[in-house]
Amino acid sequence: MSLTVCPLASGSSGNAIYIGDTQNKILIDCGLSGKKTEELLRSRGTSCAELDGVILTHEHSDHIRGAGVLARRWKLPLFTRPGTWGAGGQILDSIPSKQQKLLLSGLTFGKIEIDYFPLSHDAMEPVGLVIRWGKRQISLVTDLGEITPEVEEKIHGSDIFIVEANHDPDMLASGPYPYFLKKRVSGPQGHLSNDDCGLLLSRALNEKPARVYLAHLSEENNDPQVARLTVENFLRSRGRDSGLEIEIAKRYCASLPIKLL
Ligand SMILES: [Zn+2]
Ligand SMILES: [Zn+2]
Secondary structure (H helix, E strand, C coil), X not given: CCEEEEEEECCCCCCEEEEECCCCEEEECCCCCHHHHHHHHHHCCCCHHHCCEEECCCCCHHHHCCHHHHHHHHCCCEEECHHHHHHHHHHHCCCCXXXXXXXXXXXXXXXXXXXXXXXXXXXXXXEEEEEEECCEEEEEEXXXXXXXXXXXXXXXXXXXXXXXXXXXXXXXXHXXXXXXXXXXXXXXXXXXXXXXXXXXXXXXXXXXXXXXXXXXXXXXXCCHHHXXXXXXXXHHHCCCCCCEEEEECCCCCCCCCEEEC
16 A cells, blocks of 8 residues: 655645545645635545545635535535634634534544644644654645744654745845735744755754655745755755755646655
8 A cells, every 4th residue: 555645736825735545535724615626636536525534734715715615515524723713714614513623632544643733823723744654754844934843853754744935035025025924924923935944854854765845835935946946955055965855846736746655
């Protein structure tokens, strides 16, 4: 059996990640419309009917926009932190109570085990995730303004990292955003820059080979090539660039999936 990991969309226009083996399948975040999410899952050879549930990292609309529709249409359980249920209620709309699941401890779906940890971001209870599948580990850390020791520790030694490389600080500074938004994005509850991403990876990688998706890239304040080069250069400068494969998580369509054995 293998585990497939595939970002279906990434960025402020909508986020969703599919993770599944032959027995169990989950969706992490659902920031696209229900219809678009169904299409993207079908493009990966699966369907909403096969999902065990949807896990929501925080209440920003680029992470939950289509979750209510999907949950109602396919009778899927939604798992998230209590604060996210409170803050995201309006966007999620009415979800039958038996489908409202609190993310209070780890979750297990067959061989897939999921643990969460807090992130510094301007939402009620934003979380990053670590997914274990046998001896394999996948970590998801987007939408954070600060690298904490807990984040480094939780994701350390993963086989696949899905890590935010949101902006290039110079592009953000000279870009079209109003001042308050520039401050928000670069602040401690905003988003990680390309350099921050390199720093986090340099601390989280161990000696074994790893695959990386650079995720949640800003359309206005970043460029895929700039993101990749910045992260690669940073890791090279720290001697942490060997055995590493880096992909950019695509904004509007499914990225190349990775299969873990
Ligand atoms: Zn986001
Ligand atoms: Zn967010």
